[in-house]
Amino acid sequence: MTFDSLREQLISAAEALGGGPAALPEILTGIVDDVDHALREPLEIFPVCHHSPASALAMLRRLREKQPKVVYLELCEDLQPLLTELRNCRLPVALQAFASELDGFGKESAPLSVIAPITEASAEYQAVSYALETPGVELVLVDRSTDHVFQWEPDVTPAGSGEPEDDLHGDAVGVEIGDLRPRFAELEEHLLHHGRVRHWSEWWDQYVEQPLAGADHETYRQVMVLVGSLFRRLAPHDTRRYASDEDRERYMWTRIREHLAATGADPADCLYICGAFHAASRVPEAGSAPGTPDFAISPRTGTTWLYGLIPSSHSAIEAQFGLAPGSVSIAAATWQKQLTKHRLTPFKLEGQRSGRKKALPVPAAAPGPVTDHLSGYLAGPPVLDGLDEEELRGWCVDIVRLARRNGYLASTADAIAVFETSILLAGMRGRARPTPYDFQDAAVTCIEKDTVPGRRDVRRLCEILLGGDRIGRVGYEAMPPLARDVFDRLEPLGLNLEQRSIQRALLDLNARPELAACSQLLWMLRYLLPGQAIRPIMGSRRLGEKHFQESWDLDLGRHQRAVIELGYEGVTVEQVLEQRLRREAWDPKATAAIALKAVEDSLLFLESPRLTDELGTRAIELLSAERTVDDAPAVLRRIRRLLGHYRATAPVLPAWCERFVTTGYAHYCTLLPTAFVDEATGVRQVGAMLGFLFSMESLALSLGCDRTQLEIAVRQSHPESPAKVALLWAALHQLGALPLADLRARVGELLGNPLVVPAVPQYVSGFVQALEPVPRLAPFVVETLSRAFGQLPDPVLLPWLPNLIMTLRQQAAELVPLLTREAGRTFPGTLAALDSWIPPWKAPVRARSSVVSAGPASAAAVLLAAGRPSADAVAALLGCEGEWTPVAAGPFSGAGGEEAVVAALLTAYPEAANAVADLVGA
Structure with missing residues (x-):
């Protein structure tokens, strides 16, 4: 067997440990078996790591040597049409699948988004560029579809609504192409501790990237499968993620066999690119042999997925996949350095290529039998580059220059200190050559010291120096x-x-x-x-x-x-806006206030009468169905604004506006008695209901509503809280059932009753809220506040004042200007006038009494004679201009003619006379 010698060495090492776990020999030999199994597969498996320069270099070399005719790539199969659009983009960018209207997933998780970032220093981009730019080469994506991503991981939903400005991926779920990281926390902690590094990215760069940068193809493959097998065997096998990984491997191999059977392609002419973790797969469905069992792939849901390219960045990729800050920028810089060192020309898509296209070499001969490259690689120390003084010196000079531009007091001495400290840190960490991470630590130590003068710290400046946060751009055509x-x-x-x-x-x-x-x-x-x-x-x-x-x-x-x-939501901005407005209005949680906001937005942005009428009708439906009045203030504010707009711009009100007013009038009349006694309903909500009823009363009555309904609703209201009692008094006054003199008397009784005095501030707060439905009570509210400030004892007044201020600020901010203007008219404007000022509610009434004693007709005659210019102005306003003539020729004439006419008017219209008398305090 090829790896028998290595297997025996590992077993001997496991036995030499003595007290080690019993599973150690099985794990070590199993790793060797995984490597042997992966390399003996007829379809060449090429293991990669995500955004790894070493993987990209090995991929570049292998593609030029083997020149495969079919490239299978671990990437969501439904993203394949997007790959040709990469020609119109500047990397890094991300392939995206997006769905806002879900069918088969929970509606609360919408929208769903999957992204797969692509950088130039990645093996995946080299494979895509080779396949798309080389005639006769077919690229096949074989990983699960984006629909299956959420089928298999139902707990993966958008994490939140906020989106940081520098996070270009937002809440999207990242497809981890070539993910290679320990899933056993203790193992990662052990590697970081003994490797004297802080982050996994730094460990990978030091112990895998640099040794494999110049390795031959077989050594690279065997080492990557070895690492993938190690992490796979030490990963927890009872987790959902591990089961999902195995299903992905079954899925990919099933798709590969389907393509081989459909096209008749020779596995020897194909290349399968996947993460090293998946390269060490031992699931029964793995393999290209025809008899291998297939995986039952479930159908996709009815969700319609939309596809496109979005810009990405190095920092977004790092945040998405938990990499160290600056690691992707360092990888890009390493990629460019290795290309220059080995004189390699990378594959690039048309439109991104600079310079002439380099011809592919003649394909290499078919590979021979698998040989053991691992034993020699593991037996000796890694071959690392020595100290490159010129490169390190350039970094030190450039970081000092960049630091000075950003406000640091750096000098040549700091550059020397950074140089020496970088070498010192590398030696302490067992490195022959300082890495960019050593250089960052040295720069922070020697330059930043204890303060950051600007908005960038030295670590961020080092990232900028080593390549910066490169941000991609999607071209116009894409x-x-x-x-x-x-x-x-x-x-x-x-x-x-x-x-x-x-x-x-x-x-x-x-x-x-x-x-x-x-x-x-x-x-x-x-x-x-x-x-x-x-x-x-x-x-x-x-x-x-x-x-x-x-x-x-x-x-x-x-x-x-x-x-x-x-663009995933529609073809034009107007279409998307209309869909958004409809979605808001027909949302299950929508209220009448939300629908009215959609109506207002449609008027502002779309100018579509049809859509506005539909949204208005929806607002009527929602208002009729509401059983609470929590949104009454917003409803009142928005319908007032809409009515004012239509009255100023349209000859008649739209039909939906008239129906909304009549429906709201009846609706709030029905809910008013309950709202007055319901403890969960605030004073502001009840005030808004009364404001709707009183301000819309004339329009509602003209449209057929009955005022008796409002009078009955008010009389059936029996509130207990002082603030709502004050609101009820204001409503009765507005209806004419409580004259101003009686209302003033009731407030006087409150201030004179020691048992009620502690609750007077709540009554006053209710009167302030009453300015919404009855704005003409402003003089009385100013009077009530003044009397409260003057008569309430300090133990009651002082704790109440902060509450009053906060209430006005939070619930009645729009009423404060009305109170302020009325107070300005009531109180003297100068300090000197304050000494002789007498409040209007305490002013002597002798003159008024003498006029009234002469009878209402005489009083009116005196008022008209004293204010003839005002009478002329009112007559002109009403279109009744004329001359003051004798009684025989006009309404005002001779001795006593004025009194007779006014007496007749007062007799004919007693209600108007009483209302005017109440208004002026007579």
Whole structure:
């Protein structure tokens, strides 16, 4: 047998340990058996590690030597159509499958997203480039579909709604192509401790990447399968992840055999690229032999998946797969260095290639029998590069220069210190050559010291120096139709929207009316896109507003992913917006307030009467079905704004608006008695209900509602809490059942009753909330607050004041300006006038009494004579302008003519006279 010698050595080593676990010989010999089994497979298995320069170099060499005709790749099979679009992109980018409308999965987990990032320094990209650019080569993706990813891992759902600005993958589930990391925590901790490193990425670079960078093909294959087998045998076998991995292996081998049988391809001309963990598979379904049992692949669900490319970055890949910060950038730098050192030309797709295409060499002869390369590799120390003083010196000089630009007080002495410290740290860690990680630690120690003067620390500066966080870009041709349409429609702005920086767009709609379409699109994108992709600096979009100058900050270059994912929802922005509005209004948790918001948004952005009517009708349905009044303030605020808009822009109200008012009037009348006594219903909600009923009363009555329903509802209300009692008094006053004098008397009784005084602040809070339904009570509320401040004892007043301020701020912020204006009219404006000021509610009433004693007609005559200019202004406002003539020729005439006419008016309309008298405090 090929590996008999190695197997005997490992068994002897296991026996020499003595007290070791009994399973140790079985594990060590099993690893050798896995290597032997993988290498004897007729279909060549090529094990890789994700984003590994050593794997990419070995793949590049093997493709040029073997020139396979079929390449099987461990990647979701339904992502294959996207691979040709990589020609139009700048790496790194990620292949994405996206689904927002689910069929077969839980609705609460939507949207579902799967991504597979691709970098230039990866074996997968080299294989894809070779297959797509070489005539006669077929590329076949054989891994489970994205639908099966969630079928087999039902607990994998989006983690949250927030999305950090630098996380280009968001909540997507990453497909770990070539994942190779210990799944046995104690093993990883042991390797990191004895390797004198902090992170797995650093250990892998030191003990696998560097030794294998120049290894021959057989050595590389055997070592990678060995590592994969070790991690596989030490991984917990009773976990869902391990079972899923085995199902993936069965799935891939089944797809490979299906393709071989369908095409008749010779396994010797094929290459199977998979992670080293899967290369050591021993499941019964593994193998290309025709008699191997197949795996029963379950059908896909009814979910419709959409596919596209999104930009990726080194930092996003590191965050997605738990790699050390900067490790992918270091891998990219290592890849470029190794290409230069070994004079290799990588495969690149058309459109990404620079320079001439290098011809493929003549295929190598068929490989001979498997030979043992592991024994020699494991027996000796790894061959590592020695100290490259020129490279390290360049790093030290460059990091000092970069640190000075970022505010550090670095000098040549620091560069020397970093150089020496890097060598010292490498020696302490048993390394002949300082790695980038040693250099980072030395730079932090020697330059950063104890403070960071700017927004970048030295470790981040080292990452920038060694390659930076390279961010990919999806080309215009590879974008979905919606994204291309967005860039086309914004072209009149004259900006390079693909640039990864914030750009300022100035829109003068008077001078350039053609930019109105750009403005409309920007507002829609502002509504649809999260974060800071589109940010208005000047201008707003509200009902009744129209701006002729706008200013925008556009950052679409760094938010390509968001724009691309909009393309998964529709063909145009308008279509996506309409779908979003419908989804919000018809959501199971939607309320009438949410539906009214959708109505308002449709008016602002779409100008579609049909859609607005549908959303308005939906709002009526939701309002009728509600059994609580929690959203009453939002409903009142939004319907008022919509009614004001229609009254200003349309000759008549839409039918749905009229139905909403009549339905809301009857609905809130029905719920009012219950809301008054329900402890779970707040004062603000009851005030909003009364505000709807009183402010919409005239319109509701004109549309056929009955005022008696409101009067009965108020009379049936019997609240117990003081704040709601105050609201009820205000409602009775509005209905004319409680005159202002009686209301003032009730408040006086409260302030005069020692048993009720502690509850007076709650009554006052209720009166403040009553300004919503009865705004004309503002003078009385100011009077009540003044009397409370003047008469309440300090033990009651002082604890109440903070609560009053917080209540006004949180629940009645819009009422504070009304109170402030009324207080400004009531109180004196100067300090000198304060000494002689008498509150209106305490002013002497002698003049008023003398007028009233002469009878209502005489009082009215005196008022008219004293305020003739005001009477003329009111007459002009009502369209009744005329001259003051004698009684024989007009309504006001001669001695006593004015009194007679006014007396007749007062007699004919006593209710109006009483209402005016209450209003003026007479």
